[in-house]
Structure formats: C-alpha cells, structure tokens
Amino acid sequence: xxxxxxxxxxxxxxxxxxxxxxxxxxxxxxxxxxxxxxxxxxxxxxxxxxxxxxxxxxxxxxxxxxxxxxxxxxxxxxxxxxxxxxxxxxxxxxxxxxxxxxxxxxxxxxxxxxxxxxxxxxxxxxxxxxxxxxxxxxxxxxxxxxxxxxxxxxxxxxxxxxxxxxxxxxxxxxxxxxxxxxxxxxxxxxxxxxxxxxxxxxxxxxxxxxxxxxxxxxxxxxxxxxxxxxxxxxxxxxxxxxxxxxxxxxxxxxxxxxxxxxxxxxxxxxxxxxxxxxxxxxxxxxxxxxxxxxxxxxxxxxxxxxxxxxxxxxxxxxxxxxxxxxxxxxxxxxxxxxxxxxxxxxxxxxxxxxxxxxxxxxxxxxxxxxxxxxxxxxxxxxxxxxxxx
Numbered sequence: 481x482x483x484x485x486x487x488x489x490x491x492x493x494x495x496x497x498x499x500x501x502x503x504x505x506x507x508x509x510x511x512x513x514x515x516x517x518x519x520x521x522x523x524x525x526x527x528x529x530x531x532x533x534x535x536x537x538x539x540x541x542x543x544x545x546x547x548x549x550x551x552x553x554x555x556x557x558x559x560x561x562x563x564x565x566x567x568x569x570x571x572x573x574x575x576x577x578x579x580x581x582x583x584x585x586x587x588x589x590x591x592x593x594x595x596x597x598x599x600x601x602x603x604x605x606x607x608x609x610x611x612x613x614x615x616x617x618x619x620x621x622x623x624x625x626x627x628x629x630x631x632x633x634x635x636x637x638x639x640x641x642x643x644x645x646x647x648x649x650x651x652x653x654x655x656x657x658x659x660x661x662x663x664x665x666x667x668x669x670x671x672x673x674x675x676x677x678x679x680x681x682x683x684x685x686x687x688x689x690x691x692x693x694x695x696x697x698x699x700x701x702x703x704x705x706x707x708x709x710x711x712x713x714x715x716x717x718x719x720x721x722x723x724x725x726x727x728x729x730x731x732x733x734x735x736x737x738x739x740x741x742x743x744x745x746x747x748x749x750x751x752x753x754x755x756x757x758x759x760x761x762x763x764x765x766x767x768x769x770x771x772x773x774x775x776x777x778x779x780x781x782x783x784x785x786x787x788x789x790x791x792x793x794x795x796x797x798x799x800x801x802x803x804x805x806x807x808x809x810x811x812x813x814x815x816x817x818x819x820x821x822x823x824x825x826x827x828x829x830x831x832x833x834x835x836x837x838x839x840x841x842x843x844x845x846x847x848x849x850x851x852x853x854x855x856x857x858x859x860x861x862x863x864x865x866x867x868x869x
Contacts, residue, residue: 483780484492492517495526497560497614498534498568498622504542516543516552519644522607522625522653526642532622533562549642553626557612560624566697568622569615573662573691574598575608575623576651576730582660583621584734585613585708586718592685595628597604597723599648607650608657615708620660636827661711663733663777664688674720674729680708681706681742681800683764684715689812696760702796702807704744710741744800747824755793783854785833788869791826799824806865813863818843818856822866829869832857 488631490506490513503520517524535736541556561570574594577583584605586749588594598610610625616622627642628650645653663676664687679687685702688709695701709715716733797806804815804823815823818839827836836853846852860866 482611483826493527494520494523495531496523497624498532499560499563500536500538500728502538502540507544521810522645524597526655529655532596532620534622545656550640561693566742569698570693571613574610574615575613576602576605577608577654578734581654581657583608583657584661584770586663586665587688588665593667595630598628598867600723602650604727605651607645607653621657623653625653647789659711661712666717666719668719669721671719671721674726676716676718676733679715679717681715682803682805684709685805696795696807696809700748702798705852706744706798713739713741744798747799749794752795755795755808760795763809783832786831788829788831789826789866790829790869792867813865819860824855826866
C-alpha cells in the first residue's frame, strides 16, 4: 500500500454499491490519508475490476480531519441509497459469498448482529457488505465492501470502530456475485444448537420489508422482494445463540441445491391505479415520524348497500395461500379472510351488497354476513386500501 501512502495521492477512485465515487482526502495529513485508503482498499480495487455498475457518474465524498471513520462510511452509504432509489432492491443486510460468487444475504435490523456475523462468518467466505445489499432484478449484487462497522461499547451502539476488511481476515470481495440464499437473523441466548428454520412467505416479507429502502419506488418492488426471499427455496431464518457456531451450517445452506420455493400471484397496479410517488413519500415520512399515516378516506359506518367501492391506489401486492400483502408506499398491509376477498373483488367497482355476495360465495354464509362485511369494508377504508368510488 506504499503507493497510497504517498502525499501526492489526494483523490481516490472507488466503486461501492454499484456507484463510482471519488474520495477526497486532501484535508487529511499523510498518515490519516494512508489509513483511510487502507480501510477502503476493497472499494479502490473494485474501481479497476470487472464489477457491477449501476451509476457510472462519479460523485465526490470528502474525508475531513474532524470526522470519525464511521461518519465517512455512513455518508457514502446514505448518498448511495439516494442515488439508487427506485432502481434496485436495497436491503439492510450483510452479504457473503463463496469462491464461485454465490452469495448469502443475512437480514436484520440495526443492532441485530449483521456486522458481528460478517466479522465471524466472513473469515471463511468472501466479503460483500456488512450492512447494505444492492440487489439487481436478475439477483446480481453490487458489492459494498466498506470497512465493517463494529460496536465498541455495547451500551453505546453508535460508537463504532471500522477496521479494514483485511485486518479482520475477511475473505476476498468478488467483483461479481449473485444472490443464492437469504436468511433473516434471530439471536436467542436460549438456543442450544443453531438451526435454519422455514418461515412463511408473508411472514418473511413482513420481517424483511422494514429493512428495505424505497421498495415502493422499484417497479414490481414487492414481487422482486418475494423472489429474493425465496431464492433457492422456501424462506428461512437463522436462529442461534453465538454466531461462531454457525460456520458449517451457513456454508452448507449456501452450497445446498435449490429446492422448490412457494408460489404467489403478483397483483401489480396499472398506471391509473398506482399510488403516486409523492403521495407514497408523504405517507412514508409520516410513518417514520411515528404513528399511522394520515389516510384521507371517507370511511362511514352508515355505508349504503348501493355505495360503490374500489381499491385505493397501491404500490404493489401479492396473493399467497389465501392472504394478500398490499404495499402502499413503505406501509404493508396483510389481508386475510373477508378482507382479502373484498380487496381482490374490488379491482372493479363493486357495491357493498355485491361485495357481501362475493364474500358469502367464497367463504360461506353466516347469520351476520352483512354486518361482518360492512365492518371489514370500513376497516379497509380506514387503512386506505379501499375507497368510495
């Protein structure tokens, strides 16, 4: 790394997250500049390697003498997420690969063990990312081999150290990799033997969706996510007490032949039905700020049987095993029973009486059918997935 330690090297070309970057280290002294270059060496190497490029226009990131290493990687990741919005599937996940480029994604919320799993399991697998997976439609992966962020103090999870991947003995970063398996992580101190357990498709999607970014802006985003969580076979999670007991289990799972995955029906909106991006953004911002998004619907307990009802605009949806998962902006809604039947039937305008007939035909008669369907319709109106025509 002596070439990178020379004082005249002040701008470093990087590739990470499928984007080109220029890292400006001109504010740093010679030693700090060399240390920064060492931490980002994997991304520097990708700039001259055969790798996946999504955004070829370089963007400059400036390293300053006052910032911590974690601040730099957080800024690059944040800007990368903004550059890639609506173009690829973005997952809050670690990603590791075998020598052939077959990759496994480990999805968990912040503090859920991704970086620890990376630092341990990555000693026997190649390192793609410890926190952000950039996934293309064909399941190709754009590597993000930033310096892994490791918590220094368990009582202060924002205080992190960022050694170079080579310092942690992480396996080499393949320039081109492909998703072959996806696991959610569940750390449980009471687990005596680590296990990979099957998870229902809708359950897995609901676990993974909060760990995605701008999925509603990606064409067929929910369907693409369903294909990701079922890549190689049924959805699954890794339950363990200590991740260093999972080496063989994870490697065997990654190497195992594909098995039959569950199927689903994709229910995309057409252009007239699609939730407008600005409205999706508004609802998402409200959700992030806390509380339910404000849905302006005229829900009314005194609906007339002849009132017309139709689906409200949505971003994407799938149906599986008698249930429907509707995505409106960042907000998913799981529908079952009468709710799922009503939503499916309301693709075309239906009256309340007609919807009652559909539910009875699908699910059977009930002494209180009319009241139960009315209550379900009001609930769907309140949740913003149904609208008065």
